[in-house]
Amino acid sequence: MKILKTYKFRLHPDKNTLSILKQHGGNSRFLWNQLVDFSKKYNEKHKKFPTQSELQREIINIKSKNDFLKISHSQPLQINAQRLTKANFNSIKPEVIQERKLKIAKAKTPKQKVKALNLGFPKFKSKHEERDSIFYPQNFKIRKSRIFVAKIGWIPFIKHRNIVGTPLTLTINQDGNQWYFSVTCELNLKEKPKKLIQDANIVGIDVGTKTFATLSDNTQIENPRNLDKHLKKLKREQKTLSRRKLVEKNLNNKKVKISSNNRIKQKNKVRTIHRKIRNIRTDFLHKTTRHMINKYDGFILEKLNIKNMLQEGSKNLNRNICDVSWYEFGRQLEYKSMWYSKYFARTSKFSPTTKKCSQCGNLVDMELKDRTYDCPVCGNHMDRDFNASINILNEGLSKLNTIGTMGIYACGQSTVVDWVKQEKSLIGSNGLKPIVPSEASAFRQG
Numbered sequence: 001m002k003i004l005k006t007y008k009f010r011l012h013p014d015k016n017t018l019s020i021l022k023q024h025g026g027n028s029r030f031l032w033n034q035l036v037d038f039s040k041k042y043n044e045k046h047k048k049f050p051t052q053s054e055l056q057r058e059i060i061n062i063k064s065k066n067d068f069l070k071i072s073h074s075q076p077l078q079i080n081a082q083r084l085t086k087a088n089f090n091s092i093k094p095e096v097i098q099e100r101k102l103k104i105a106k107a108k109t110p111k112q113k114v115k116a117l118n119l120g121f122p123k124f125k126s127k128h129e130e131r132d133s134i135f136y137p138q139n140f141k142i143r144k145s146r147i148f149v150a151k152i153g154w155i156p157f158i159k160h161r162n163i164v165g166t167p168l169t170l171t172i173n174q175d176g177n178q179w180y181f182s183v184t185c186e187l188n189l190k191e192k193p194k195k196l197i198q199d200a201n202i203v204g205i206d207v208g209t210k211t212f213a214t215l216s217d218n219t220q221i222e223n224p225r226n227l228d229k230h231l232k233k234l235k236r237e238q239k240t241l242s243r244r245k246l247v248e249k250n251l252n253n254k255k256v257k258i259s260s261n262n263r264i265k266q267k268n269k270v271r272t273i274h275r276k277i278r279n280i281r282t283d284f285l286h287k288t289t290r291h292m293i294n295k296y297d298g299f300i301l302e303k304l305n306i307k308n309m310l311q312e313g314s315k316n317l318n319r320n321i322c323d324v325s326w327y328e329f330g331r332q333l334e335y336k337s338m339w340y341s342k343y344f345a346r347t348s349k350f351s352p353t354t355k356k357c358s359q360c361g362n363l364v365d366m367e368l369k370d371r372t373y374d375c376p377v378c379g380n381h382m383d384r385d386f387n388a389s390i391n392i393l394n395e396g397l398s399k400l401n402t403i404g405t406m407g408i409y410a411c412g413q414s415t416v417v418d419w420v421k422q423e424k425s426l427i428g429s430n431g432l433k434p435i436v437p438s439e440a441s442a443f444r445q446g
């Protein structure tokens with residue numbers, strides 16, 4: 001099986017290379033902004049977006065007017081046409097249009113209205129974001145601990161792991177005062193045969209805010225340590241940043257508001273904490289999913305409506321971080337499951353995994369604050385997330401079996417009738433004992 005894998009490394013450019021990087025990143029950003037402007041005007045005039053080849057022609061036009069663009073390699077500049085075409089296309093998708101309409105209706109202040117009107121459309125990039133990128137589809141080399149990119153030259157980097165596979169593309173990214181590069185490689189993975197579902201150790205996973213995830217085999221995954229400490233710090237530094245005012249200056253007889261030195265310093269502080277939080281999260285997610293891939297043979301996750309969750313939780317920083325993590329956690333488990341021949345399924349969005357009793361199927365209304373599940377019918381008393389994870393497992397297993405049945409039947413190893421019998425005893429046979437209430441309450445105390 002051919003897969004794509006991306007590796008990321010930190011670059012260590014010297015002063016000279018750094019200024020070249022900034023120039024090239026700036027050129028790419030300048031061209032992007034020019035193209036966005038062109039595309040907006042084109043849309044106003046023709047009531048449609050320019051095609052990719054029209055944008056490519058516009059790039060040649062912009063290049064002829066701005067000599068400084070000639071120092072950049074043509075490929076990192078050309079890619080902007082492709083990206084903008086895609087971004088324009090995405091902005092007129094029905095779901096985006098609907099979301100935009102909703103936001104416009106909700107907007108109260110003029111500022112909110114402008115923001116709502118621009119929702120989903122390609123944005124101008126600002127220099128002050130310090131998030132420039134330079135993309136190379138070709139014309140780069142990777143040697144021991146340095147890379148070569150056309151028109152920039154050799155740049156050393158810290159090689160913390162080996163790169164496996166054939167490098168396809170390379171992107172240089174700015175993150176404040178640090179620079180990184182990502183290289184996407186194609187590699188061949190040997191496919192291993194999957195275990196039979198009834199022999200496989202499959203877990204259901206319920207994600208939450210209190211504990212990061214609860215598995216149907218009694219395992220709880222705690223939120224990454226140190227995260228709260230950094231979140232508190234972030235809040236404090238952001239408050240300070242909001243107090244640092246913009247200063248008015250005369251530039252070419254025009255009054256403009258610019259950041260004071262103190263504000264720039266404070267901005268960098270905030271950015272560093274953001275980066276730290278991101279690193280903690282990424283590290284935690286990769287380690288956790290790797291560990292789970294080693295331990296289990298399959299995973300059932302709840303289908304989350306991340307987009308809605310992000311909107312609801314956007315005021316709460318902690319919650320926001322969780323949302324992003326859950327999404328990434330599911331994404332990693334899904335592709336790693338594919339890489340390492342594990343089962344993976346998601347339950348449907350509307351299944352009542354929290355309300356349902358995992359023992360008798362009775363439905364009980366649960367509030368967010370209820371931490372334990374108490375069933376009035378069978379007396380089941382267990383942790384709320386634990387109960388949900390078992391429901392997720394059961395639903396996922398029946399889903400996997402419907403797909404699995406056809407495969408097994410085709411091989412002639414089993415008949416459908418046999419399979420139905422197996423399915424009924426499945427929870428007992430795959431190492432996941434049926435949970436009895438007494439065990440569940442013991443789990444609460446432990």
Ligand SMILES: [Zn+2]
Pocket residue numbers: 357358359360361362375376377378379380
């Ligand atoms: Zn019950």
